[in-house]
Amino acid sequence: MAFKIKLHSLTCLKIFLSILDFRLKGAFCLDDISPNKLSWDDLKKILDNSFDEIFVVNSQGIVIYVNEASERHYGLKPSSVIGKSVYHLVKEGYYSPVILPVVFREKQRITLEQETNSGRKLVVTATPVLTVDGEIDFIVMNSRDITEIQELKRNLEETKNLVKRYKNQVKKLKEKDPNTFESYRFCSKRMKSCLELAERVASVDSTILILGESGTGKTFLAKNLHKNGKRKNGPFISLNCATIPEQLLESELFGYCRGAFTGADKCGKVGLVELAKGGTLFLDEIGEISLGIQAKLLELIQERRFIPVGAKEHKQIDIKIIAATNRNLTKLVKEKKFREDLYYRLNVIEIEIPPLREIQDDIIPLLGYFLNKYNLKHETFHQFDNKCLDILVDYAWPGNIREMEHLVERLVVTISETFILAEHLPRKILENQSNQSNVHKLSKRILPWGNSLKETEKELVIQLYKELKSSYKVANALKISQSKVARIIRKYLDQPKAN
Numbered sequence: 052m053a054f055k056i057k058l059h060s061l062t063c064l065k066i067f068l069s070i071l072d073f074r075l076k077g078a079f080c081l082d083d084i085s086p087n088k089l090s091w092d093d094l095k096k097i098l099d100n101s102f103d104e105i106f107v108v109n110s111q112g113i114v115i116y117v118n119e120a121s122e123r124h125y126g127l128k129p130s131s132v133i134g135k136s137v138y139h140l141v142k143e144g145y146y147s148p149v150i151l152p153v154v155f156r157e158k159q160r161i162t163l164e165q166e167t168n169s170g171r172k173l174v175v176t177a178t179p180v181l182t183v184d185g186e187i188d189f190i191v192m193n194s195r196d197i198t199e200i201q202e203l204k205r206n207l208e209e210t211k212n213l214v215k216r217y218k219n220q221v222k223k224l225k226e227k228d229p230n231t232f233e234s235y236r237f238c239s240k241r242m243k244s245c246l247e248l249a250e251r252v253a254s255v256d257s258t259i260l261i262l263g264e265s266g267t268g269k270t271f272l273a274k275n276l277h278k279n280g281k282r283k284n285g286p287f288i289s290l291n292c293a294t295i296p297e298q299l300l301e302s303e304l305f306g307y308c309r310g311a312f313t314g315a316d317k318c319g320k321v322g323l324v325e326l327a328k329g330g331t332l333f334l335d336e337i338g339e340i341s342l343g344i345q346a347k348l349l350e351l352i353q354e355r356r357f358i359p360v361g362a363k364e365h366k367q368i369d370i371k372i373i374a375a376t377n378r379n380l381t382k383l384v385k386e387k388k389f390r391e392d393l394y395y396r397l398n399v400i401e402i403e404i405p406p407l408r409e410i411q412d413d414i415i416p417l418l419g420y421f422l423n424k425y426n427l428k429h430e431t432f433h434q435f436d437n438k439c440l441d442i443l444v445d446y447a448w449p450g451n452i453r454e455m456e457h458l459v460e461r462l463v464v465t466i467s468e469t470f471i472l473a474e475h476l477p478r479k480i481l482e483n484q485s486n487q488s489n490v491h492k493l494s495k496r497i498l499p500w501g502n503s504l505k506e507t508e509k510e511l512v513i514q515l516y517k518e519l520k521s522s523y524k525v526a527n528a529l530k531i532s533q534s535k536v537a538r539i540i541r542k543y544l545d546q547p548k549a550n
Contacts, residue, residue, distance in 0.1 A: 104173070104194035110187050112137050112151055124167050124194065144168050150177045154190055165194070172198045235420040239410035245402060246275075252400050253279035258352055260337075260397045261375040263404030266453030269375040270335060272404060277331040282371055285330025288323050293336035301344050307360035324357055324368055331371045337397065338378030338389060349393045407448040407455065414444050417452065421459040433463055439473045446480050447527050512539045 098105050104120035117132045125132075125145045132140070141149050146167045153161050154177045162176045173194040182188045237243055252259060253276045261269045270289065277287045295303055306322030324332060334340075340348065351357045352372055356365040374397050383389035407414065418435060426433055435443075448454055462471050473481070515525045522540060526533040 102196075104192075104196075106192040106194060107189055108137055108151065108192075109189045114140075115189065120194070120196075124169065124171050124173065124196065126169055146173075150175055150192070151190065154179050155187060158185075158187060164197075170198070171196055172201055235417065237410070237413055238416055239405075239412040241405045242410050242413060245404055246272075248402055249276055250279060252276070252402075254281055255400075256282075256371050257399045258371075258397055259373045259400045259402060260380075261373065261402050261404065263375070263377060264406045264449075264451055265377045266451035267404040267406060268452055269377075269404060270333070272402065273331075273333045273335075273373045273375060276373060277333075277371075280331070280371065282330050286327055287331050287333065288327035289333040289335065290323050291335045293339040297341050297344075300340070301347065302360045304344070305347065305357050305359050308362045319359075322357075322359060324351060324370065325366065327370045328368055329370070331373060334372070334374045336376060336378075337374040338376040338380055338383060342388075342390065345390045345393050349390065349396060352393070352396045407451045408446075411444065414448075414455075415440060417455060418443060418459065421456050422463065425460045425463040429463055431463055432469060433466065434470050436470045436472045439471055439476065442473055442476060442480060449527075509539055509543065512536055513543055516540055516544070 098116075099119045101118055101120065104124055105116070105118045106114070106121070107116040109115050114133050114135055114137060117129050119129060121132055122128055125140075127145070137149070137151055141147060146165050148163070148165065150161055150163055150165070158179050158181065160176060160178045162174065165173045165175050167173065174197050175192055175194045177190050177192045179190050180188045237246065249272055259276060261272055263269050273289070274287060277283060290303065292300065302320065302322065304322050304324055306320050306325055308319045334348075347357065351368070355369065356367045358365055380389055380394050380398075384391045384394050407417075418440070422433060422435065425431075450457075458477070462475060466475050511529060512525055515528060516522065516536070519525055519528070522533050522536040526536045529536070
C-alpha cells in the first residue's frame with residue numbers, strides 16, 4: 052500500500068471494519084475480508100472512492116490514513132497529510148474546532164460541525180477503536196460535506212422571509228387603499244365614495260343591499276365586504292337567484308329533510324343558508340325571487356332562523372346577509388311584485404355602484420388596466436389608437452365593466468396588428484359613434500339662439516327618432532331615459548306606443 056507510514060495488516064482490517072460500522076457487519080465477517088478475496092489495494096480503492104472523508108489518527112494524534120476527499124476539503128493531497136499531527140493541521144488553520152481531545156477524554160463516539168480553510172462546512176463523527184485493555188488504539192473520523200445543504204437551507208429561509216415580507220406589503224397596501232378593483236385604483240369620485248362606504252360598513256353585521264346595473268361589479272363588492280369584515284375566516288356562499296328555477300330555489304336555500312318530496316335525496320340536503328354559518332350569504336339578483344320565498348327570506352333576515360323543506364322545527368343560524376339586484380325594487384314594490392317589508396329589511400345599508408358611463412374618469416384607465424392584463428396573459432403587445440380611445444370613451448357601455456373586460460380580451464386575441472384601431476371595434480360600438488355624430492349635426496342644425504333648452508331637446512328627440520326609428524336608440528344617443536323619449540314621441544308625433 053502507498054501509505055507514508057506502513058500499516059500492519061490487522062490494523063488495516065480494524066480501520067476498514069470501523070468505517071463499515073455495524074451496517075455491514077451482518078454482511079461480512081473477518082474471514083471474508085482476506086488477502087485471497089480482497090486485496091489491500093482493493094481496500095484503498097474503496098476508501099478513496101468514498102464521497103465522505105475518512106480520516107484516521109493513532110493514539111498520539113498522528114494521521115495514519117486519510118482518503119482523497121481531503122484534497123476537496125483542505126486543498127491537501129493525502130500524502131501531504133499522512134504522518135502529520137492533527138494539532139499541527141489545526142495550528143496551520145486547516146480546520147476548526149478540534150474534536151480529538153473530547154474523544155480521548157470520553158472514549159466514545161462524538162459528532163460536531165467543523166469549518167475548513169476553504170470555507171467548507173463538515174459534520175464530523177469521530178469513533179474511537181479501543182484495545183482489549185480499553186485504551187484508544189486509533190480514532191476513525193468520518194466527515195460529511197454539508198456546505199451545499201446549508202446554502203440551500205439559507206436560500207430557502209431567505210425566500211420564505213422575502214415571500215412573507217411581500218405578503219405583508221400587499222396586505223398593508225390593501226388596508227391602506229380600499230379604492231381598488233383587484234390591482235386597479237379607481238379615479239372617479241363616485242366610485243371612490245362607493246368603496247369608502249363599503250369599507251366603513253364591512254365590519255358590521257347589518258344587512259347590505261347593493262344596487263347597480265348588470266356588469267358593474269356587485270359580486271366583486273360583496274366579496275370585498277366579506278374579506279374586509281370580521282367574518283372573513285368564515286365561508287362566503289353566493290347564489291344567483293335568477294339561475295335557479297322557482298320550484299328548486301327554496302330547497303337550494305334552506306335545504307330539505309329526508310323524504311321531503313319525490314326524488315329527494317334519502318339522506319336529505321343541507322341548504323346554502325346553513326352552509327354559510329359563521330360567514331356571509333350573498334343573494335345576487337334578489338329581485339327575481341318569487342313572493343312565496345320572499346316571505347321565508349323575510350323570516351331569515353329578521354329572526355336569523357329558517358325551516359328546511361319538510362321539517363317542523365326552526366333552525367337558528369348566525370350569518371351576515373348581502374343582497375344585490377339590477378332591478379328597481381321600489382318600482383317592484385309599487386307593482387306588488389316585491390314585498391315592501393322585505394325591501395326595508397334588505398335596505399338597511401344601501402350601496403349603489405354607478406354605471407361605467409357615469410364614471411368617465413375611469414374609462415381610459417380601466418381600458419389600460421385590462422389591456423395590460425390580457426397582453427400579459429396572451430403574451431402580446433397591443434396598444435389603443437387615440438381615435439379608438441375617443442370612440443370607446445363616448446360609448447355608453449350598457450354591459451359596464453364586464454362588457455369592457457370581455458371586449459378588451461377579444462381585441463387582444465383576435466387582432467394581429469400592434470395598434471387596435473377604430474375599424475377593429477364591433478359594429479354596435481361604431482353605430483353608437485355614428486349616432487353621436489348625428490346628434491352633433493342635428494344640434495348645430497336646430498339650435499337657434501332664441502330656442503329654450505327644453506325646445507332644443509324636444510326637436511333633437513323628434514329628429515333622431517325619425518332617423519333611428521327606436522326610442523331606445525334615441526335615449527342611448529342622448530344619454531337620457533327611454534321613458535322620457537317615449538313621452539316626447541307620444542306627445543308630439545301622435546305615436547300611441549313608442550318602442
